[in-house]
Amino acid sequence: MKLGIIGLGGRMNSIINLLAKADPELAIVGLVDSDPDAALERVPAKDRESVKTFESLGEMVTSVRPDALAIGTRCDSHARLAMESAAFGLPIFLEKPVATRMEDAVALERAFQVHPTPVLVSFPLRASLVCTQAKRLIGVNATGRVEHVLAVNYVPYGDVYFSRWYRDYGVTQGLFLQKSTHDFDYLADLVGAPIVRVAAMVSCGRAHQDISRRPEPADPDVLYFEAIGSPETGMNEDSSSVLLEFANGVKGVYTQVFFSKRGAKRGAVLSGVRGTVEFDFYTAQIRSTMHREPVDATVTIEGKGAHFGGDERLVENFVHMVRDGTPSMAPLNAGLQSVYACLAAKESGATGRFVDVRTLGQ
Numbered sequence: 374m375k376l377g378i379i380g381l382g383g384r385m386n387s388i389i390n391l392l393a394k395a396d397p398e399l400a401i402v403g404l405v406d407s408d409p410d411a412a413l414e415r416v417p418a419k420d421r422e423s424v425k426t427f428e429s430l431g432e433m434v435t436s437v438r439p440d441a442l443a444i445g446t447r448c449d450s451h452a453r454l455a456m457e458s459a460a461f462g463l464p465i466f467l468e469k470p471v472a473t474r475m476e477d478a479v480a481l482e483r484a485f486q487v488h489p490t491p492v493l494v495s496f497p498l499r500a501s502l503v504c505t506q507a508k509r510l511i512g513v514n515a516t517g518r519v520e521h522v523l524a525v526n527y528v529p530y531g532d533v534y535f536s537r538w539y540r541d542y543g544v545t546q547g548l549f550l551q552k553s554t555h556d557f558d559y560l561a562d563l564v565g566a567p568i569v570r571v572a573a574m575v576s577c578g579r580a581h582q583d584i585s586r587r588p589e590p591a592d593p594d595v596l597y598f599e600a601i602g603s604p605e606t607g608m609n610e611d612s613s614s615v616l617l618e619f620a621n622g623v624k625g626v627y628t629q630v631f632f633s634k635r636g637a638k639r640g641a642v643l644s645g646v647r648g649t650v651e652f653d654f655y656t657a658q659i660r661s662t663m664h665r666e667p668v669d670a671t672v673t674i675e676g677k678g679a680h681f682g683g684d685e686r687l688v689e690n691f692v693h694m695v696r697d698g699t700p701s702m703a704p705l706n707a708g709l710q711s712v713y714a715c716l717a718a719k720e721s722g723a724t725g726r727f728v729d730v731r732t733l734g735q
Contacts, residue, residue, distance in 0.1 A: 374695050377403035377439035377463075379430055379454055381412040384468065385445025387679060388495075391688040393417055403433040430454065434461050441695045444468060448551065449544045452477035455705075459488035464694045468495045470554045470715065471708035473546040475731070478712045482733065485705055493691045493701045494708035497683025498559040498654070500690070502674045504683070507643070507652050507659050508563055515661045517647030519564055522617065522625030524556055524641040531631030534609045535601050542607040549573075549613065549715040549722075552629055556639075557617075558703070558711040563643060566621035568714040569730050573615040575722035577604040580611040580632040615718050620732075654681045706733055 374396050378385060381404060393399050401420040406412035409426045416424050427433040434442075443466040444454050452472035458465050471494060472478035485492070498504055511519060533539055534548060545551045561567050602608035611632055617625040640653035652659040657674040678685050686702070693699035713731040721728040 374399050374441060374692065375402045375437070375439045376400065376441055376443060377405075377430075377433050377437065378412075378443045378445065379405045379433075379458075380444060380446030380450075380468075381406050381415050382445055382447075383415075384495075385443060386415040388443065388445070388466065388684065388688060389415070389417065391679065391684055392692065395685075395688045396692045402439055403427060403437040405430055405433055430457050434463070439463065441466070441691070447538065447544050449473050449546070452481045455492070456481055456484040459484050459490045462488065462490050464491045464493070464691070466493050466495070466691050467705070467708065469558075469708060470550045470712050471705065472712050473544075473550050475716050478709055478716070479731075481705075482709050491694055491698075491701055492705040492708070493687060493694060494558075494703045494705060495687065496555060496558045496703040496707060496711075497680035497687050498555050499562045499683070499707075500686040500702055501654065501677075501681040501683035502686075503640075503652050503654055503657055503659060503677075503681055504559050504563065506672060506674065507641075507650050510650050510659065510661055511563060511643060515648050515650050515663075516643055516645030519623055519643050519645050521644045522560055522564060522619075522623060522627075522641060523644075524560055524625065524627045525638055526552065526556055526627075526629040527633040527636060527638045528552070528629065528631050529634060529637035531633065534631055540601045540609060542602045542609060545609060547607070547719055548609050548629065548631065549615075549718045550712065551609070552631075553613075553615070553627065553718065554708075554711045554715050556627060556629070557714045558707055560617070560625065560627070560641065561619065561710065561714075562707070563641070564619050564621065564623045564625075566619040566623065567710045567730070567732065568617050568717075569620045569732065570618040570727060571615050571714065571718045571721050571730060572727045573613060573718040573722040575610045575613045577608055577610045610722075613718075613722060615721075616727075617714075657681065709733060 441464040612630040614628040642651040648663045659672045661670045717728040717730040
């Protein structure tokens with residue numbers, strides 16, 4: 374596989390390393406990056422002398438003719454670059470979120486109606502063994518028809534969204550789009566239907582504040598960073614919760630917390646009349662409970678890997694997409710539907726109202 378990369382930062386570097394394991398003949402042939410010297414340091418050593426750097430995507434594609442493209446720039450440019458890439462008809466590995474604003478998401482959806490290029494969105498949670506095994510249990514009637522979902526994400530590394538470039542609200546547009554986009558996607562995949570209505574509450578500016586506005590000494594249990602914005606100008610949230618309604622009638626609740634530091638927990642409880650399936654990504658355990666019989670079963674997944682093993686399965690899928698046209702396990706439509714749900718949650722958190730989620734083709 375000859376791969377062209379647009380934006381080779383830390384995240385794309387980890388994907389490239391996994392791709393090289395999945396396809397030992399992988400060659401990085403072209404690179405577009407705002408900091409080419411730093412990006413070149415992340416190119417595998419065997420390709421570092423031969424890879425060519427370019428100012429634009431179009432110049433790279435016409436010059437080195439890659440077999441596929443990978444987009445790993447910052448969030449606010451994903452949609453624009455994906456639309457530009459679509460015209461070349463090459464398989465695309467696209468980082469999430471696929472867009473950060475409604476106008477970009479709608480334009481992206483329309484662009485791929487004209488150029489239906491195969492896309493793999495970076496949604497490793499749906500590809501993880503924890504999630505796929507939970508889906509298998511639901512499929513063999515462990516719950517009956519799923520009626521309710523409870524999902525949580527207590528993030529142990531929440532500082533990163535306030536201490537590094539992620540704190541730039543102009544880039545992230547908030548943590549629904551940065552973080553919930555993963556969870557909304559895997560929940561929709563497990564439930565078997567997209568999210569169609571939300572009601573959200575958001576907490577901003579309490580746990581993370583600009584130290585210059587605080588008298589000394591600062592509370593050692595609270596994180597303070599400069600230039601993180603404000604609730605008025607826009608800033609990442611400390612925590613948020615969302616009521617969810619899915620197209621098939623399933624109801625649910627999702628909560629994310631970014632000041633938890635310890636006691637990480639990320640997973641879901643899916644309940645039907647017959648039983649409940651619950652799992653946690655960090656413990657890699659899945660528990661199935663029958664409601665009307667004294668039967669419980671716990672499964673532990675071994676060998677979790679990056680993003681709980683999901684990244685490995687994503688890159689294997691991408692290799693087969695390029696080689697033999699295998700369908701994407703996380704297509705663009707999934708990325709768009711997740712973004713539409715995230716944007717609706719963002720609007721609901723700002724207005725205090727239920728908000729209908731835009732659906733594909735609306």
